[in-house]
Amino acid sequence: MLTNLLLFTFFQQPAAPPADTMRSRPLDAIVVTATRTERQVGSLPMPVTVVGKTQIQQSGSLRLNDILREQTGLTIVSDHGQGLQIQGFAPDYTLILVDGEPLIGRTAGTLDLNRLTAGNIKQIEVVKGPSSSLYGSEALAGVVNIITESPTRTQGSVSARYGANRTSDLTADVALRQGKTNLYLFGNRYASAGYDLTPETYGNTISPFTNYTGSGRLTSQLTNRVKLTLTGRYFAESQTANAQLTDQQIVLGTGKVNEYTINPVVTHQVSDAWKLMYRYYRSGYRTSSDLRYQTTGVDYDASYFRQTFNRPELVVERMIRSRHFLTLGVGYIGESVAATRYPGRQVFSTRYSFAQFEWVPTRRLTVIAGGRYDNHSQYASQFSPKLSARYEVSPTIALRASSGVGFKAPDFRQLYLNFDNGVVGYSVFGTQELAAGIARLQQQGQIAEILADPARFGNIRAESSMAYNLGIAANFQQKYNLPLLLSVNLFRNDVRDLIETQVVAQKTNGQNVFSYTNLNRVYTQGAEVDGSYRLTVGAGRLVVSAGYQYLDARDKSVVDAIRAGQVFRRNPETLVTEQVKMADYGGLLNRSRHMANLKFFYELPRHGISASVRGIYRSRYGFSDRNGNLILDVDNEYVPGYVTWHLTAAKTIRQLTVQAGVDNLTGYTNPQNIPTLAGRLWYVSLRWNWQQRAETQLNSL
Amino acid sequence: MKLIANLTLLALSAALLTACSKDENAVTTQPVQSVTVRDLAADPTSTTAVSTTASNGTAVQPLPATGKYTLYSLRDNKVIANTDSASNKWDIGFRSTSIIVNGGAIRSGQGGANVYTGTFDALTAIPTSTTFAQDQSPTQLAVPSGSGNGWYNYSSTTNLVSAIPGRVLLLRTGDGTKYAKLEILSYYLGAPASPTSTTPSRYFTFRYTYQPNGSMTLN
Numbered sequence: 035m036l037t038n039l040l041l042f043t044f045f046q047q048p049a050a051p052p053a054d055t056m057r058s059r060p061l062d063a064i065v066v067t068a069t070r071t072e073r074q075v076g077s078l079p080m081p082v083t084v085v086g087k088t089q090i091q092q093s094g095s096l097r098l099n100d101i102l103r104e105q106t107g108l109t110i111v112s113d114h115g116q117g118l119q120i121q122g123f124a125p126d127y128t129l130i131l132v133d134g135e136p137l138i139g140r141t142a143g144t145l146d147l148n149r150l151t152a153g154n155i156k157q158i159e160v161v162k163g164p165s166s167s168l169y170g171s172e173a174l175a176g177v178v179n180i181i182t183e184s185p186t187r188t189q190g191s192v193s194a195r196y197g198a199n200r201t202s203d204l205t206a207d208v209a210l211r212q213g214k215t216n217l218y219l220f221g222n223r224y225a226s227a228g229y230d231l232t233p234e235t236y237g238n239t240i241s242p243f244t245n246y247t248g249s250g251r252l253t254s255q256l257t258n259r260v261k262l263t264l265t266g267r268y269f270a271e272s273q274t275a276n277a278q279l280t281d282q283q284i285v286l287g288t289g290k291v292n293e294y295t296i297n298p299v300v301t302h303q304v305s306d307a308w309k310l311m312y313r314y315y316r317s318g319y320r321t322s323s324d325l326r327y328q329t330t331g332v333d334y335d336a337s338y339f340r341q342t343f344n345r346p347e348l349v350v351e352r353m354i355r356s357r358h359f360l361t362l363g364v365g366y367i368g369e370s371v372a373a374t375r376y377p378g379r380q381v382f383s384t385r386y387s388f389a390q391f392e393w394v395p396t397r398r399l400t401v402i403a404g405g406r407y408d409n410h411s412q413y414a415s416q417f418s419p420k421l422s423a424r425y426e427v428s429p430t431i432a433l434r435a436s437s438g439v440g441f442k443a444p445d446f447r448q449l450y451l452n453f454d455n456g457v458v459g460y461s462v463f464g465t466q467e468l469a470a471g472i473a474r475l476q477q478q479g480q481i482a483e484i485l486a487d488p489a490r491f492g493n494i495r496a497e498s499s500m501a502y503n504l505g506i507a508a509n510f511q512q513k514y515n516l517p518l519l520l521s522v523n524l525f526r527n528d529v530r531d532l533i534e535t536q537v538v539a540q541k542t543n544g545q546n547v548f549s550y551t552n553l554n555r556v557y558t559q560g561a562e563v564d565g566s567y568r569l570t571v572g573a574g575r576l577v578v579s580a581g582y583q584y585l586d587a588r589d590k591s592v593v594d595a596i597r598a599g600q601v602f603r604r605n606p607e608t609l610v611t612e613q614v615k616m617a618d619y620g621g622l623l624n625r626s627r628h629m630a631n632l633k634f635f636y637e638l639p640r641h642g643i644s645a646s647v648r649g650i651y652r653s654r655y656g657f658s659d660r661n662g663n664l665i666l667d668v669d670n671e672y673v674p675g676y677v678t679w680h681l682t683a684a685k686t687i688r689q690l691t692v693q694a695g696v697d698n699l700t701g702y703t704n705p706q707n708i709p710t711l712a713g714r715l716w717y718v719s720l721r722w723n724w725q726q727r728a729e730t731q732l733n734s735l
Numbered sequence: 736m737k738l739i740a741n742l743t744l745l746a747l748s749a750a751l752l753t754a755c756s757k758d759e760n761a762v763t764t765q766p767v768q769s770v771t772v773r774d775l776a777a778d779p780t781s782t783t784a785v786s787t788t789a790s791n792g793t794a795v796q797p798l799p800a801t802g803k804y805t806l807y808s809l810r811d812n813k814v815i816a817n818t819d820s821a822s823n824k825w826d827i828g829f830r831s832t833s834i835i836v837n838g839g840a841i842r843s844g845q846g847g848a849n850v851y852t853g854t855f856d857a858l859t860a861i862p863t864s865t866t867f868a869q870d871q872s873p874t875q876l877a878v879p880s881g882s883g884n885g886w887y888n889y890s891s892t893t894n895l896v897s898a899i900p901g902r903v904l905l906l907r908t909g910d911g912t913k914y915a916k917l918e919i920l921s922y923y924l925g926a927p928a929s930p931t932s933t934t935p936s937r938y939f940t941f942r943y944t945y946q947p948n949g950s951m952t953l954n
Contacts, residue, residue, distance in 0.1 A: 483832065485882040485889050537882065537889055546894065600852050602901025606928035609920045609940075611854050611900045660929070662897030664888050 066134070067159040067179035069392065069402060070168055070361055071351065079402055079424035079434040081503055081523045081562070083108075083160040087183075090152050092635055092646050094682045094695040094717065096195070096203050096224065098150035098180065101158065104631055104650055104680075106581025107562045108160065111624055112710045115146030120162055121525050122558030122587035122625050123175030127442055127497075129165070131179040133265060135297050136172070138343045138369075139319035142447065149269060149293070150180065151247045153193070153205040154220040157181040162562075163503045163525065164440025167404040167420035170386055174440035174499055175527070182265075184251060185209035186216060188726040195693075197717025200227035214255035222247040228274075229712050231705035236278040239709045245271035245291075259303045269293040275323055285334040287325035294318050309351040317343045339373040341446075359392040361404075371446045375453040377467065380446055383411040398426040408441075412449075413496055416441045429512045434505045441498040448494060448533055448550040459541065462548045465494045472539060472547065482542045491538070491549050499529040517568035526559040555590035556622065574638035582630045587622040592665050603661045603668065620656050620666035626675065628653035642686035651677045657707055673707040691721040767953060769855075770812055771942040774924055777805050777829035779937040804828035804835055809908060809915050809945045823909035827917070831937050832887055832896055834878040837909030839869025845911025848877040850885055851903045855918040855942070858903055861951040867907050878904060886919050894932040896922045906943075914951050917943035 062076045063084040075082050083105050095101035102118055103110040109119045117125020126143040129136060137145055158180055165173040190208040195201075207220040225244040232239060249267040256262055271291040278284050295317040302310040322338040347365035354360060364387040372379040390404030405419040420438030427433060444465070451464040452471055463471035468488050475481045505523035510516035531552040539547040566579035593616070595601045601614040621627075633648040653675040656666035666672070682695035694717070701714035778801055806815040806825035815825040823844035828835040837844030847867025851858065868877040882889035886904065887896050898919040906915045921940040923930040930936075944953050 487881070540889065600901070602852075602854065602899075604898070604900035604920070609926065611856075611918070613854065613901070658893055659888075659890055659897075660893070661900065662888055663900050664883070664890065 063157065065157075065159045066181070067131070067177055068161045068165075069359075069390065070134075070349070070363075071359060071392070076432070076507065076509065077400065077424065079400060079422035080436040081162040081434075081505055081521075081525075083158075083162070085158040085160075087156050089635070090155055090158075091693075092644055092682060092684070093648065093680070094646075094693060094697070094719070095152045097148050097152055098155070098158070099147040101152055102147065102160075102178070104633065104648055105160065106564045106631060107162065107583040107629065109626065109629055109652060110147070110710075112708075113144045114142035115144040116148050116710060117144035118147060118178065119625075120160070120175040121527060121560065122585050122622070123527070124624075126445075127172065127175040127440075129169050129173040129177045131169075131177060132267070132295070133182055133297065134179060135295065135313075135315040135317070135345075136169075136343070137293075137295075138317050138341050139291075139293060139321075140445065140447075141321060141339050141373075143445070149245075149271070149291070151203075151205070151222045151224060153203075153222050153247075154182045154207060154249060155180055156183045162523070163436060164418070164420065164438045164499060164501045164527075166416075166418035166440040167406050167438055168388055168390065170384070170388075170406055170408045170418070171416075171441060171443045171496075174442045174497070174529075182249065182251070183207065183209075183218060183220065184216070184253065185211075185218060187211055189724060191721060191723045193719060193721035195717055195719035198715040199229050199712065201225070201715070201717070203719075216251075216253045218251045220247070220249045231703055231709060231713075236284070237276050238274075239705065240712070241274040241276065243271060243273035245269065261301045261303075263297075263299045263301070265295070265297040265299075267293075267295045275325060277325070284328040285325040286328050287323055287334075289321065289323040291321045292319070307353045311347075311349040311351075313345075313347045313349065315343070315345045315347075319343075337374040339371070339375070341371045342369065344368045357394045359390075361388075361390045361392075363388045369446075371450075376446065376450040376464075377452055380450050381411075382446070385409045400424045408443075410443055413443055416443070416496060416498070430508055430510055430514070432507045432509075434503075434507065436501075436503045438501055439498060440501060441496050442533075443496045444494045444533060444550070459543045460546050460548065461541065462535070463538075465491045465550055468538065468549045475539075475541065475547065480541050480543070481547070482540045484539045486536065486538050488538055488549070491536075491551055494533060494550060495531045495552050497529065497531045497533055497552070499527050501525065501527045518565070519567075520565045521563070523562045524560075525562070527557060529556045529558070530554060532556050553589070556588070557590060558585065558587040558622075558625075560585040571636070572638075573640055574636055574643070576637075577633075577635045579633045579635075580631065582628070585625055585627055585629070587625045588619065589622060589665075592619065601663055601665065603663050606661060614663065614665070614667050618667040620672070623656040623658065623666060626653045626655040628675075642691075643684070644686075645683040646681065648680045649677055650680070651675070673704065676702050676704070678702060678711070689723050691723070693719045693721070767944050767946050769942050769944045771920075771940070772807075772812070773926065773940045774938040775805060775807070775814070775829060775941070777937045777939050778803060778831055779935060802830070804830040804833075806837075809906070809917075809943060810913065810947065823911075826906060826908045826915070827904075829939050832922070833876070833880055834886060834904070835870050836877045836906065838867070838907065838911070839877065840871045841873065842870050844909035845907070846909045847907040849905040850878060851905050851916075852901055853903060854901060855903050855916060855944075858916055859952065859954045861905050861914055861916070861953065863951070865905055867905070887922065895930055896936065898922060908945075912949055913946060914949075914953070915943050915945040916953050917941055 062074045064072055065075045065082055065084055066072050068078045068080055068082050075084050085101055090101050093101060099110045099116045102108050110116050111119045118128050120128050130145050160178050162176045165177045169177055188211050192206045195203040202225050204223045209218045223246050228238045228240040228242045230238045247269050252264045254262045273289045275289045276286045297315045300312045304310060320340040324336045325334040327334055345365055345367045349363040352360040367384040369382040370379055386408045388406035393401045401423045403421050408416045418439045418441060422436030424432055424434040449464040449466045451462050452467045453462045468491050472488050503523055503525045507521040510518040533550050534553040535548045536551045537546045538549050560583060562583045564581045568577050596614055596616050596619055599613055602611050603614050604611045630651040635646045637644045654672040656671050657673050660671050661668055679699040680697050681699060684691055684693035697715040703711055703713050803817050806828045808815050808824055809826045821843045823837060825837050826846055836846045836848045838846035847869050849865050849867055870876045879885040886898055886902050888899050889896050904917040906917055919941045920926060922936055924935040924938040926940040946953055
């Protein structure tokens with residue numbers, strides 16, 4: 035959030051960040067997400083992953099999900115859009131920010147990361163562990179903050195890319211500077227013909243689509259102490275939709291997504307010690323789809339979803355004795371949603387305030403304590419504290435620990451959804467709509483059988499977690515002159531009242547009626563190891579990085595039941611029943627126990643050559659129960675593990691860069707379980723960069 | 736209805752019963768045997784596929800269900816006619832996922848049931864502490880209805896009903912004098928290892944052990 039303000043070179047930096055021996059190291063990026071203040075990533079007491087523009091470009095990533103899936107401990111999972119799994123949490127539990135402001139449009143919980151082009155990303159910051167103490171609801175598993183470009187000199191670029199599946203990407207941007215005012219404009223068009231992994235069935239696996247992103251930012255230093263930033267973004271997508279109904283009839287149509295954001299920020303540096311920020315953010319998100327019968331053109335299903343989000347916020351920063359930092363904030367969120375699937379227009383509001391104190395008693399120790407109080411219009415108030423500390427044992431080794439509370443309020447969907455899927459035939463009701471929905475279906479004679487008591491769904495509670503992260507980071511540069519970075523992080527999240535979909539009834543058409551319920555007591559725990567080593571190879575340099583995450587995510591009630599000898603399984607062939615042992619329990623579905631990556635980035639600057647080889651591994655993960663005990667415990671309940679390899683090579687001649695690449699080199703696919711994994715994809719791209727020389731820039735425009 | 740039930744081991748069971756009746760004075764020396772009943776139809780809705788004419792969009796039309804329970808006698812190992820529902824000839828009844836026993840306010844018999852957690856084979860006797868529930872009302876049955884409550888789980892991802900492994904029904908017979916244990920093995924025709932949502936359902940395959948001597952020992 036502060037990046038767009040603070041990263042300008044001419045900005046008067048009030049004071050140096052806390053004393054930090056790692057500051058001179060080139061690998062240590064500046065991040066803002068973890069503390070809402072500008073800090074070097076190595077100096078933070080919580081685990082933060084930073085991905086810079088160079089890595090995004092060298093990886094040939096087009097969309098946000100492309101680059102995030104390659105980071106240690108992160109994986110992309112699909113559920114009505116491609117979202118991020120962090121520390122074993124589903125995508126709903128990670129807050130996605132662009133320049134510090136939240137993205138909206140979680141029609142079914144997942145915020146589709148495919149919506150975000152990588153073209154204007156300057157840096158991606160991923161904070162693992164709860165950050166509700168600063169950001170409130172949704173920041174339970176972590177926070178992803180996309181920092182967009184904000185150049186301070188006149189420059190421009192145009193790039194074009196074409197590849198398999200007739201996927202094309204056109205990107206252009208221009209930055210202008212005059213005096214103390216900067217203007218940045220960005221445009222992107224992304225289109226694909228989609229693909230079909232199952233030609234034997236009707237319809238594409240991924241249907242053809244085209245989308246456009248436009249964004250702009252105006253920054254102006256109004257006076258010595260006051261700066262204005264105005265940012266806006268617009269996104270529009272159109273995708274072909276088609277489906278074959280159970281009666282063989284075909285319905286066709288178009289699905290549209292539109293999104294905009296407006297974000298004016300005034301920063302007032304009152305004095306060296308005081309800073310005020312007035313922020314306002316508004317976002318609107320809408321989708322619509324219109325399906326019609328192919329033969330007759332008669333309306334089959336038309337739907338829409340409209341969400342708005344308004345947030346004024348005031349943040350005060352106070353520096354105390356040039357060492358300690360106090361951050362205070364207060365704000366209001368007004369949200370609304372109207373959709374074919376919700377009755378009427380539903381409104382939420384939240385009043386919140388937060389405080390964070392960064393205490394730096396000695397050069398080696400940093401302690402950050404903070405908390406946030408959220409007062410919801412629909413729910414009991416939430417208080418989310420967090421305490422973290424970092425201690426530098428030696429110039430090489432630092433220890434860090436953090437503990438905090440995260441929460442996620444039930445969303446619109448979980449409360450108010452009233453949805454009958456016309457194509458497949460299932461129904462989903464929010465908890466507040468369930469009783470009426472079931473009654474209506476019963477009246478229509480659509481309910482074959484009630485499978486769970488609807489009254490039980492009654493009052494859904496906010497989900498919350500208590501998290502612990504303990505890490506050690508080693509940087510061998512200063513003392514051993516070795517360009518080696520190593521870090522280990524251990525994590526544990528104890529989650530209460532996790533909200534999951536649950537079947538309430540079976541319909542006469544064989545499909546289900548779903549609602550949402552609190553699934554008590556889940557935990558995720560694990561370890562993450564990350565390392566990178568920079569070495570010289572000939573005239574070039576090679577960066578080798580590797581990462582690994584071990585994850586253990588379990589339902590505590592299942593663990594208790596297995597321990598009590600109450601869980602059994604039946605061999606489907608012999609029909610013989612046996613007791614399930616703890617070692618057989620595979621934990622929560624869709625979680626891989628092992629995830630790893632190995633990446634090589636090579637650069638030969640003198641010849642303008644760069645190349646990368648990246649391998650991403652995900653071990654097997656559960657997708658559904660097959661032997662009647664509803665838990666993951668036998669081999670055929672897993673999706674097999676897999677590796678994908680990705681290659682790029684690029685050559686830069688003056689202002690022109692040519693890049694070629696192959697994604698998923700081995701062409702691994704699993705149409706049934708991983709439809710979003712296309713086969714082998716090649717591409718070529720051309721990028722032209724232009725930059726005005728620094729000494730003449732004041733005369734530009 | 737194409738097929739009602741494929742009852743196997745009937746002969747075996749009959750032989751067993753004759754053997755028992757011959758040895759009236761050797762009370763518990765004769766081990767009781769477990770019997771497997773296959774594909775007992777429990778009011779299936781769709782037994783034959785109506786021929787599909789894709790051109791005008793007519794698909795498989797399920798046949799209407801009768802709404803009646805298939806009643807079963809454990810002693811005789813056979814289906815009891817529904818006209819005898821108001822007698823104590825039957826012990827247990829099946830209709831889709833609902834299971835009834837012949838005992839309680841809405842039944843005429845003296846039966847009862849208890850949903851026991853454990854394996855069928857390891858259960859050598861009905862625990863003396865067992866309380867037998869009865870069918871008090873259509874919504875308050877001895878074997879609770881609903882996914883996860885009684886004998887089955889329903890999976891939303893696969894759309895399948897599966898008998899919960901490790902659930903054994905401890906039964907008191909309709910005449911209130913004998914005991915048995917019963918394990919549901921499958922809800923699908925032919926008890927396939929991997930049923931799909933199109934596999935004909937409401938066909939029970941189960942095994943049970945009936946103790947004809949009135950004791951609670953089951954081996």
